[in-house]
Amino acid sequence: MQFKRGFMMKVNDLNMKEIAKLAGVSTATVSRVLNHSGKVKESTRKKIEELIEQTGYRPNVLARELAEKKTNLIGLIVHAMTGEGIPKAVNGLNEQLSENGYSLLIAGSNGIFENEMKQIELFRQKRVEGMVFATRQFTEEHEKIMKKLPFPVVILMQDTDSAGISNAGFDNFQLAKEAASSLLSLGHRRFAYIGGPESSDSAVLRENGVKAALKEYGVYLRPALQKRGSYHIGDGYTLMKQILNEQEKPTAVLAGNDGMAVGAVNCLLQHGYRVPEDVSVMGLDDTDLAQASIIPLSGVQYSYTALGREAANMMIQGIEAGELLYEKRILPHNICIRQSVSSI
Amino acid sequence: MQFKRGFMMKVNDLNMKEIAKLAGVSTATVSRVLNHSGKVKESTRKKIEELIEQTGYRPNVLARELAEKKTNLIGLIVHAMTGEGIPKAVNGLNEQLSENGYSLLIAGSNGIFENEMKQIELFRQKRVEGMVFATRQFTEEHEKIMKKLPFPVVILMQDTDSAGISNAGFDNFQLAKEAASSLLSLGHRRFAYIGGPESSDSAVLRENGVKAALKEYGVYLRPALQKRGSYHIGDGYTLMKQILNEQEKPTAVLAGNDGMAVGAVNCLLQHGYRVPEDVSVMGLDDTDLAQASIIPLSGVQYSYTALGREAANMMIQGIEAGELLYEKRILPHNICIRQSVSSI
Structure with a gap:
């Protein structure tokens, strides 16, 4: 038909x-x-x-835009709409921009540098008035290109301070340090850490934060109890299983995100360990996955929606001022202890 | 600084x-x-x-676009980037459009009609060449407006056949019917259904599909064992608890999405029921949440990414042909039985 x-x-x-x-x-x-x-x-x-x-x-808006040199378009580059964080940040960004008369032109890069460059070229051609940019690793190449752009840029979730490029994000070092400290203050000394990949800037910061907390308490993180995964539930399960094969078992497991924490909880329960009586588990996140856990998961609360809104505000202020002053905005976080964690 | x-x-x-x-x-x-x-x-x-x-x-691309009346922009309206489905569909849509030289202008509506109309107006002004549209309930008002638009429209996940408006989606009636049939064929007769809200077209179709399967088997769905939630994990938990308060307990629970299925599994386990030995549970979904369940969850596999790509293909073909022929494209689905379901 x-x-x-x-x-x-x-x-x-x-x-x-x-x-x-x-x-x-x-x-x-x-x-x-x-x-x-x-x-x-x-x-x-x-x-x-x-x-x-x-x-x-x-x-004829195109004709008017041409005359006024005003498109009200903001470009956004993200690797992909995966996980919970990026989609929520896009929601916040989009809402705040829309309320202020701007529209969002969105481009996926799959985290590939060449794609990012193509998308930036497209944004230039579309005469975007600003760009919000998220990537896994912010390199010197990125820095060079961002500094040459004819419009303001706000980087999401990366430390681009030394480059003098504005950014908004969470304090990955500090939130990981506080989460680890909360477990240490409950008496835990035998620690396992299941972190994110080394290729991720934020994963490295979180790992450093955990280690800083342990150092303060004079606790040594045994290399056999430190693992790195790709943030999937299955990674948490597999890596937890490897940890359980070690002679000295941990009393507390901290995971770089909720997915891996849920995987760790499921692995522990299925291998006869009680959570939190035998092992406490905490994730550096507070997503829907945390709610899916059979044992309510402890974690770190922060708002991706607020992050998106904040990036939009920085962008709008930059555009309205006609120039973007370098600025760093850190969104707040809270440590949230639920049933998956107990004192020793 | x-x-x-x-x-x-x-x-x-x-x-x-x-x-x-x-x-x-x-x-x-x-x-x-x-x-x-x-x-x-x-x-x-x-x-x-x-x-x-x-x-x-x-x-000067704006000047060229003005001369050629070609913007290569496609507008997308969604309620919000929530859940797993919409972000994945956006990924697929964006990838396929981008590979064909189109860019995606994205707008959130929060599911509010007035917002949708504002965004459509914006798209007209930006001279988009086509629009992909997702809404919870497709009304006569929507139909009137879509038919007047000067560019092709593809509706996501809604039956707009009687209006002659192109759409791409899943067969909600059929997949729910098949899922229920798979439980019935395993011998289950005491059924509970935790569906989505009545205000959602797809939730109504799924409910009707479940009832059609039950009817074929001559099984009656007791009103006390039929619940409606808002797709959250907590809803599944609360509604399952209500069902457990009934005298006649179900042997099988089918939930309208994975979130509510995970909530139901957690509620059952925490109240001393074994899954699947005492109660089988299945969700009409196959998301990351299904993997988070301590009991691997049975469900229905379908690809939102493929849906997004399909909608992009319809759009591109319509634009290239200079007119959009009415077309309906249904993406395939598979029933997937895992450990949460057993025969009676």
């Missing part, structure tokens, strides 16, 4: 002259109505507005 | 004339290099390309 549906291009191809002719007024009058400027007789205004409504006429 | 970073607007404001002057050639030569058309001496081409590289000059 197929039937044609024309696009009615004609209505959109009507120009201001034709609207004016239909209304029996000058194009200047139509323009005043469209721009809500200058005096127009009430009955004339109404007539023109009705004509605009009936014909579906829209002022 | 704040320091200024100018936007280097000047380089972008360079025009073709100035590039030509710097290169000591005519603007026609610059244009030939930019458009990769006509003969240009190799050394001249190189010189111009270097100048373009050095100055960051970009041809």
Whole structure:
């Protein structure tokens, strides 16, 4: 079953002259109505507005943008809409931009540098007024290119301070340090850490934060009890199993995200360990996955939606000021202890 | 710590004339290099390309778009980037569009009709060449507006066949019917169904599918064992608890999504029921949450990424043909039985 549906291009191809002719007024009058400027007789205004409504006429925005050099477009590059964090950040960003009259042009890079460069080129061509950029590792190459861009840039979740490029994110070092400290303060000394990949800047910061906390307590993280995964539930399960094969078992397991923490909990329970009586588990996250855990999972609360909104605010302020002052904005976090953790 | 970073607007404001002057050639030569058309001496081409590289000059795309009436923009309206499905569909859509030279302009509506209309207006102004649209309930109001739009529209996950509007999605009735049938064929007769809200078109279709399967087997779904939630893990838990308060307990629980299925599993285990020995549980989904369940969850596999790609293909074909023929594309699904389900 197929039937044609024309696009009615004609209505959109009507120009201001034709609207004016239909209304029996000058194009200047139509323009005043469209721009809500200058005096127009009430009955004339109404007539023109009705004509605009009936014909579906829209002022030629491309032409206006060309004249005003104003597109109200903000570009966003992310690796992909995976996990919970990025989609929530996009929500917050989009809402805040939209409330301020900007639209979001979105591009996925799969984390590949060449794709990122292609997308930036596209944004230049589309004359975006600013760009929000997320990548796994912010390199010197990135820095060079960002500094040459003719529009303001805000980096998501990366430390680009030394480059003097504005960024918004969470304090990965500090939140990991606080989470580890909370386990240490409950008496745990035999520690396992299941972190993210070395290729991720934030994973490295979290690992360093954990180690800083342990150092403060004079606790040594045995290499056999330190693992790195790719943030998947299955990684948490497999790596936890490897840890359980070690002679000295940990009393506390900290995981770099909720997915791996849930995997660790499931592995422990299925191998006859009780959580938290035998082993406490905590994830550096507070996502829906934490709620899916049969043992309510301890973690770190922070808001990706707020992060997106904050990045939007920085961007809008930069655009309105006509220049982007270097600025760093760190979103707050809270350590949240639930049933998966107990004192020793 | 704040320091200024100018936007280097000047380089972008360079025009073709100035590039030509710097290169000591005519603007026609610059244009030939930019458009990769006509003969240009190799050394001249190189010189111009270097100048373009050095100055960051970009041809004025807005002006070209205005002349060609081609923006290569596709608009997308979704309620929000929540859950796993929509973000994955956006990934697929974005990848496929991007591979074909189109960019995605994304807008969130929070499922509010007035917002949807505002976003459509924005898309018209931005001269998008097509729109992909997702909403919870497709009303007559929607239909009226979609039919008047001057660009092709593809609806995501809604049956808009009677309106003759193209759509891509899953067969919610059929997949729910098959899932229920798989439980029935394993001998289950005492059924509970935890479905989605009545305000969701897809939730209604799934409920009808479940009831159709039960009818085929002559099984009656007791009203006390039929619940409706908002797809959250907590809803599954709470509603399962209500069901357990009933005198006649079910032997099989089917949930409208994985979140509610995981909530139901957790509730059963925490109240001393074994899964699947006492109660089988299945969700109409196959998301990461299913993997988070301590008992590997049975469900229905379908690909949101493939859905996004399919919608992109329909859109591109429509744009290239200059008209959108009404078409319906249903993505495949598979029933997937894991440990959470057993025969009676």
